[in-house]
Amino acid sequence: MDRGHMHPISSLIREANSIFHNMGFTFAEGPLIESEWYNFDTLNVPKDHPARDMQDTFYIKDEPGYVLRTHTSPVQVRYMEGEAKKGNTPPYRVIVPGKVFRNEATDMTHEAEFYQIEGLAVGEDVTLANLKGTLARFFKELFKNANVEIRFRPSFFPFTEPSVEVDMRLVGENVPEKLRDKWIEMMGAGMVHPNVLKNAGVDPKKYRGFAFGMGLDRLAMLRWGIDDIRLMHSADLRFINQF
Amino acid sequence: MKISRDWLQTYFEKELPDASVLAEALTFHVFEIESVEGDVLDVKVTPNRGHDCLCHYGIAKELSAILNVPFIPQKHENGVEDMLSKKTDAIVVSINNPLCKRYIAGYLKGVKIGHSPEWLRKRIEAIGQKSINNVVDATNYVMFNIGQPLHVFDAGKLKKQESYAISVRMAKKGEAMLTLDDKEYTFTDAMMVITDMHADAIIGIAGIKGGKMSGVDEGTTDIILEAANFDGVSVRRAAQALKLRTDASERFQQVLSSGLAGYGMRAAVEIIQEIAGGELVGFADEYPEPEEERSVSISVAQINQALGTSLSESDTIDVFTRLGFSYEARGREISVLAPFERLDIVIPEDLIEEVGRLVGYDKVPSTELPVFPRSPETNENFYRSEHVREDLMSDGYSEVYTSVFANSGERAVVNKVGGEQSYLRKSLIPGLEETLKRNIRNKDLLGISEVRIFEIGTIWPASSNKSEHDGKEEIVVGIASEKEGTSERSLKDMAPVLSQEVGYEELPVSATERYQPFSRYPFIVRDIAMWIPGGVDENEVLGLIQREAGELLVHEALFDRFEKDGKVSLAFRLVFQSFDRTLTDEEANQHMKGIQATLESKGLEIR
Numbered sequence: 001m002d003r004g005h006m007h008p009i010s011s012l013i014r015e016a017n018s019i020f021h022n023m024g025f026t027f028a029e030g031p032l033i034e035s036e037w038y039n040f041d042t043l044n045v046p047k048d049h050p051a052r053d054m055q056d057t058f059y060i061k062d063e064p065g066y067v068l069r070t071h072t073s074p075v076q077v078r079y080m081e082g083e084a085k086k087g088n089t090p091p092y093r094v095i096v097p098g099k100v101f102r103n104e105a106t107d108m109t110h111e112a113e114f115y116q117i118e119g120l121a122v123g124e125d126v127t128l129a130n131l132k133g134t135l136a137r138f139f140k141e142l143f144k145n146a147n148v149e150i151r152f153r154p155s156f157f158p159f160t161e162p163s164v165e166v167d168m169r170l171v172g173e174n175v176p177e178k179l180r181d182k183w184i185e186m187m188g189a190g191m192v193h194p195n196v197l198k199n200a201g202v203d204p205k206k207y208r209g210f211a212f213g214m215g216l217d218r219l220a221m222l223r224w225g226i227d228d229i230r231l232m233h234s235a236d237l238r239f240i241n242q243f
Numbered sequence: 244m245k246i247s248r249d250w251l252q253t254y255f256e257k258e259l260p261d262a263s264v265l266a267e268a269l270t271f272h273v274f275e276i277e278s279v280e281g282d283v284l285d286v287k288v289t290p291n292r293g294h295d296c297l298c299h300y301g302i303a304k305e306l307s308a309i310l311n312v313p314f315i316p317q318k319h320e321n322g323v324e325d326m327l328s329k330k331t332d333a334i335v336v337s338i339n340n341p342l343c344k345r346y347i348a349g350y351l352k353g354v355k356i357g358h359s360p361e362w363l364r365k366r367i368e369a370i371g372q373k374s375i376n377n378v379v380d381a382t383n384y385v386m387f388n389i390g391q392p393l394h395v396f397d398a399g400k401l402k403k404q405e406s407y408a409i410s411v412r413m414a415k416k417g418e419a420m421l422t423l424d425d426k427e428y429t430f431t432d433a434m435m436v437i438t439d440m441h442a443d444a445i446i447g448i449a450g451i452k453g454g455k456m457s458g459v460d461e462g463t464t465d466i467i468l469e470a471a472n473f474d475g476v477s478v479r480r481a482a483q484a485l486k487l488r489t490d491a492s493e494r495f496q497q498v499l500s501s502g503l504a505g506y507g508m509r510a511a512v513e514i515i516q517e518i519a520g521g522e523l524v525g526f527a528d529e530y531p532e533p534e535e536e537r538s539v540s541i542s543v544a545q546i547n548q549a550l551g552t553s554l555s556e557s558d559t560i561d562v563f564t565r566l567g568f569s570y571e572a573r574g575r576e577i578s579v580l581a582p583f584e585r586l587d588i589v590i591p592e593d594l595i596e597e598v599g600r601l602v603g604y605d606k607v608p609s610t611e612l613p614v615f616p617r618s619p620e621t622n623e624n625f626y627r628s629e630h631v632r633e634d635l636m637s638d639g640y641s642e643v644y645t646s647v648f649a650n651s652g653e654r655a656v657v658n659k660v661g662g663e664q665s666y667l668r669k670s671l672i673p674g675l676e677e678t679l680k681r682n683i684r685n686k687d688l689l690g691i692s693e694v695r696i697f698e699i700g701t702i703w704p705a706s707s708n709k710s711e712h713d714g715k716e717e718i719v720v721g722i723a724s725e726k727e728g729t730s731e732r733s734l735k736d737m738a739p740v741l742s743q744e745v746g747y748e749e750l751p752v753s754a755t756e757r758y759q760p761f762s763r764y765p766f767i768v769r770d771i772a773m774w775i776p777g778g779v780d781e782n783e784v785l786g787l788i789q790r791e792a793g794e795l796l797v798h799e800a801l802f803d804r805f806e807k808d809g810k811v812s813l814a815f816r817l818v819f820q821s822f823d824r825t826l827t828d829e830e831a832n833q834h835m836k837g838i839q840a841t842l843e844s845k846g847l848e849i850r
Contacts, residue, residue, distance in 0.1 A: 001639030004695060010632065010642055011753040017625065021747065024615025027622035031716050032701055048476040058656040068656060093615055105660050113647060121612060128599065129551025133611040152604035154273055156289035162596035164604060176757060191549055194592060208549060224758040235643035235678040237689055238761045243753040
């Protein structure tokens with residue numbers, strides 16, 4: 001029997017974990033059914049924020065205050081709280097690859113369930129420059145043999161301040177033509193909002209951090225030229241067996 | 244929001260660069276640009292800047308700071324209190340709800356309603372708005388210019404006793420109003436309304452839309468202008484519940500400074516008097532708790548520590564100056580007072596962002612993190628998953644992901660789009676069984692003899708243990724194959740116990756370069772068997788078949804081979820499929836005939 005095939009997102013998570021592990025990041029996880037407290041409140045998302053609307057977020061039936069997590073960010077606070085309980089003070093470095101949910105109709109670029117990878121680094125001396133350096137190294141190792149450029153644009157998220165959009169550009173002969181020399185929007189990121197640190201029991205006067213959240217489905221689509229996000233959950237071997 | 248370059252130009256003496264240059268400046272220093280059409284930019288204002296940037300003034304200020312081009316000082320930036328000091332007792336305003344922070348009514352007599360002058364009509368139309376009449380256009384102009392929504396009532400249609408009486412209160416459940424566009428809206432007691440107290444009639448939905456009964460028409464001569472401040476959440480909820488989103492509600496829901504109402508009123512009165520005449524009788528300004536100034540302190544060291552830059556104090560001061568922030572250096576700290584409309588400037592990190600984005604994030608170096616002082620932990624579930632994944636793949640199983648949504652389960656979501664499959668799966672088995680069936684149909688296409696699949700995924704099963712609640716999250720491994728059937732086991736029962744000392748193994752990742760889209764059309768399978776003389780190469784035969792069949796042959800495999808009396812029998816399975824249509828049997832037969840003829844011409848004997 002020939003060796004079976006790995007789902008491309010599993011392959012990506014394996015690779016990402018290996019790259020980030022070498023930079024000192026621990027793989028962390030959290031529940032898929034999450035409290036509004038961790039999914040929104042601790043992340044500085046106000047009670048009346050539109051992201052909490054029923055049209056965007058899946059609420060759990062007969063369990064007020066619980067949702068299918070809309071991002072991997074709730075694990076930021078869960079992880080920091082857990083470390084504090086164990087008596088570990090920062091520096092902290094974690095990645096959180098995992099499934100997230102948005103209540104939306106599906107099409108070629110939208111899925112109700114998809115994958116994200118969260119990154120968090122907290123310490124006394126973490127900077128926005130470190131975010132750039134960390135992501136540059138990640139993409140450089142992921143897209144082997146390519147020169148990677150990283151660019152930030154201003155943005156807004158309730159859980160980071162400053163907030164940025166991160167674009168990436170691959171330059172070089174070995175880059176697939178469709179990706180070569182083009183700026184591609186990769187993720188939202190920024191410096192962790194002091195309220196998030198405070199909510200996690202970390203003193204924002206002493207520590208700072210960066211955080212990012214990247215769509216893994218999208219990254220896989222870019223990396224392999226996949227044209228339809230719905231293939232990820234299609235369980236179709238015509239797709240899977242290509243990896 | 245739509246922003247016109249011509250309109251922006253009114254804020255500058257120096258000619259602005261092209262719209263495309265403006266778009267780039269905004270993109271890298273403040274907002275994404277959705278589109279540029281001619282001289283109109285569609286700017287995606289972020290929610291933290293909805294306070295001040297949903298207007299040309301806000302965008303012009305940003306451009307002034309980014310491009311470092313001087314801004315023409317604005318009339319509405321100072322002296323507003325003087326103008327509003329002309330009080331009148333012809334209108335009495337009462338605010339009966341803390342969700343309204345300020346209500347200014349301005350009373351003008353002898354206004355002449357008519358068409359707008361060309362400059363005004365052009366401005367309004369350039370950003371996709373419809374010109375209505377001079378007075379209404381003037382209020383819309385002020386909103387798109389400086390961000391304050393306004394409304395005009397026809398004073399002649401309100402009830403006057405010694406004075407007009409306007410009240411801001413919550414609606415009573417079931418109260419209704421006909422809007423300017425002839426639609427009736429019925430309110431709940433969570434919605435704020437504007438009423439004519441003497442008539443006990445609702446004349447406007449606070450922050451959203453005005454009523455028809457008090458609307459301006461050609462016969463209007465006396466008007467009451469409204470410039471108010473309504474609570475953002477309350478306006479958003481009401482607009483959502485009424486399904487009535489307006490340019491006014493879009494702005495109020497972002498939360499506006501109550502200071503802005505004064506400037507808005509002043510600007511509107513000036514334009515109306517200029518283009519529609521009329522005499523200003525005076526203002527009634529209910530402003531129970533004037534907004535306080537907020538100053539925020541930061542040091543240059545703090546900025547550099549967060550950004551990883553080495554900016555100087557003058558770099559920092561330069562940014563604050565360009566933004567029109569006033570500041571005072573006190574030792575190492577700089578105390579900054581942002582303009583009143585910048586409600587987003589609250590904590591030191593907000594100032595760090597201002598400096599970062601205006602200096603430009605391209606100035607932020609790329610610096611790797613220092614070496615982590617501890618070794619990272621190994622995650623137990625991931626470690627086990629990786630082990631199981633490797634074991635199953637080496638047994639020929641391929642990994643699938645199926646949806647967590649199912650037709651039955653212990654837990655469910657309340658609000659799924661479409662309403663189908665709103666349960667969370669309690670087992671991987673039904674999904675895998677269905678997946679197995681689907682993939683078996685494609686076996687010939689995939690060129691595999693048996694379908695073997697697995698999934699490592701979360702389920703929410705019924706509890707086998709009374710002390711635990713049903714539907715607790717659990718990670719399980721499900722496997723399905725044609726021969727072994729379908730089964731699932733808990734991840735923790737399937738893999739070795741994690742050893743932190745050993746940690747993760749280096750495991751192979753996909754070596755695939757590019758994914759190739761596959762045809763969604765049905766395929767057709769044909770077998771062909773032949774005798775070949777000893778010594779003829781199988782690959783040569785395959786080559787003949789491939790050349791003759793062309794691109795419709797998507798898969799081919801030798802499935803049988805035996806030798807008898809010095810001759811070799813070969814049997815190939817051929818799969819035909821088109822990318823753009825359903826193939827007919829006829830077409831497949833044609834190809835098979837061609838293949839047969841080719842092989843026979845080479846002296847092979849078809850069986």
